[in-house]
Amino acid sequence: MKTWCVLAGGLALSMGVWAGEVQVAVAANFTAPMEKLAPMFAADTGHKAVLSFGSTGKFYAQIRNGAPFEVLLAADDETPAKLGREGQGAGRFTYAVGKLALWSRQAGVDAQGEVLKGGRFEKLAVADPKLAPYGAAAVETITKLGLLETLRPKFVQGENIGQAYQFAATGNAQLGFVALSQVWADGKLKQGSAWIVPASMHAPIRQDAILLDKGKDSEAAAALMKYLRSDKAKALIRSFGYEI
Template sequence: MSLCFRLCSWRRWLLPTLLLALPWAGGAQAGEARVAVAANFAPALRVLAETFEARQGGRIAIVVGSTGKLYAQIHHGAPFDALFAADERRPALLEEAGCARPGSRFTYAIGRLALWSPDAGRVDAAGRVLSEGRFRHLAIANPKLAPYGRAARQVLEARGLWQALRPRLVRGENIGQTWQFVHSGNAELGFVALSQLRQPGRAAAGSHWLVPQALHAPIVQQAVLLSDNPLAADFLRFVQGNEGRAMIASFGYQLP
């Protein structure tokens, strides 16, 4: 057993016992799996979990956050059973550190970035609104914590607009908060996940630009099993099956 695995195991099982006051502390109850998920994938994961629970029983307890913060919590002992990240780097790091079950990491989706405004006609089909500057605030997720925020910065850099627009940026902790900034009117437009605009049965109003993937690094989203919880393992197998993949695609994600 590696030193990294021993350290991670100590953090995951002993530390939560000492820190029960923290919101994520305490392991899953019998018949329950605690699943951490990046904010962009939370709506899709809830639908997947509801379908899985109805078929198999048990409970999938979902905790939503930015990939960066969830990674830090897991690394410091948060007793999650699985992680659905918005990138491939953090799951790989957890696997390397012995905090994940070997061979469990897989790509579940390729994310798409969109520039969105609730106002019809504000965002054109080529994203020229960014250079025209007809807005006061532009929302993006924190590039240091959220892969979608990092992709948004790459788009602005590719367009030569990063420095010019920095004073107008409103940064969300995760892509969910970024969507709220735009939806509430605190920013006229913002970079969000396409999945937030294409939820089954609820099309988002307004206007958007589907950002060409050539303008940013691929948003490869991976999941990994963090414990021996059999319910969590079964849930990850369900997500990888044909039905799970079809549900993911219905939210606007590309499939690997």
Template sequence: MGKKETLIKKVSVAVRHPLSAGKRLTKRLLKKPGRAAVVLFSLCTGLSLSHAGIAAEALVAVASNFTAPAKDLAAMFEKDTGHKITLSFGSSGKMLAQIVNGAPYDVFMSADQAKPEKLEHDGLAVKGTRFTYALGTLALWTADSGSSAEAILRNDQYQHIAIANPRLAPYGVAAEQVLEHLDLTGSSQPRRVMGENITQTWQFIASGNAEIGFVALSQVMKDGSITSGNAWIIPPEYYQPVKQDAVLLKRAVQNDAATAWLAYLQSENAAVILQRYGYGNFPVTP
């Protein structure tokens, strides 16, 4: 058994997660190589305020679909650790461009896997820290609670349909895949309203500029219920899985708040929040 495997085994048996009130790290967490790397990296750099003794700050770039759960997680994280997290939301594509051009982000939470992987490949992110923090779910939503979003789409009873720009937002790619699966690509094309990101897409529908549109389920669900309007949760076989990856950026190697945040995203506390907003099972390492 090598030194790394021995260390991981010892951590899984003896270490308590310093960010979740002494709860033991799950075996599932430590069996995943990318997760173990982040956890061990965090332990070595002084993961929590109780270990480091000094509060740190981190700027996190977050995909728009994750806005609500990210805010809830940040509030819990700051209370538990004393560290400060500043969240910046936008389309994954635009945030990638900002990072490449020197934006001072410490962590990147994309809506896909390709963009964090590219940053790793280009030397802008710390290798071994990338992992899937959420499994996204696509929904077709209408703000009219008296209507069926699915029926509006299938019966061609709409003038405008909103989707996120597929060149910038992974949820836009998923929406196009659904329309293709339903053989509605051609008929929907001239009636599309394109959002720069999934938040703007939701706004088009909420404001009535589009009768229906594709959004992240997390935008219209909380605690297992649709918060307003009517939503059709798209069958997962209609589109490729939306695996959302996070990664530590190079500038944040010595930032305790950034490494602690990544570890927190992999905790059981985070898993509970994800489920409340309609995300899939406990995230898995790519």
């Protein structure tokens, strides 16, 4: 027993030496998956991911202004590419391909999105297309349907997709364009009704991760970038409706 206690103590001390923290900026659409991935990452590697959630556009501005983020999990591939070109990071890869959904917490959204043409709703939640890639995809979809001028007066705009979801979830908007991952789990819709927008309606929502300059010497940051590409992480990401 004494020997085992010594060994256990030595192991804990060893883990304490190499375990570290990584500051992660996470696109709002990836909140639920990352909240599950973070404890898995900690249990499997000993490192802790400290998470901040928000819009990709806002994170870009913060990173340019010296925010201490070490990894960015963006909602697009353009922002990480831009940061790479500007010398702010490297080693980017696509960790998920997102899906857009028109969602209501109530029944009534049909499988083809015809509810948009009926106009029998007062408010439509949409993320800011200038800051949030899912917002840009929503506007692109509405434009392709020929409904932009008709629906624009009904917009309730959130800074990010998390806020757009909250508007729809609380009933402040009867409908909302959200990330499928916000309303989907374990292969099914969690609540309400939805139209999963066909990928052909908007540009692909490729979501890239990038190791930022402040994390280039961090073992925890490197471990997280590796962990996101593991089979275990990919399986969880798929369960929220993403493609890999």
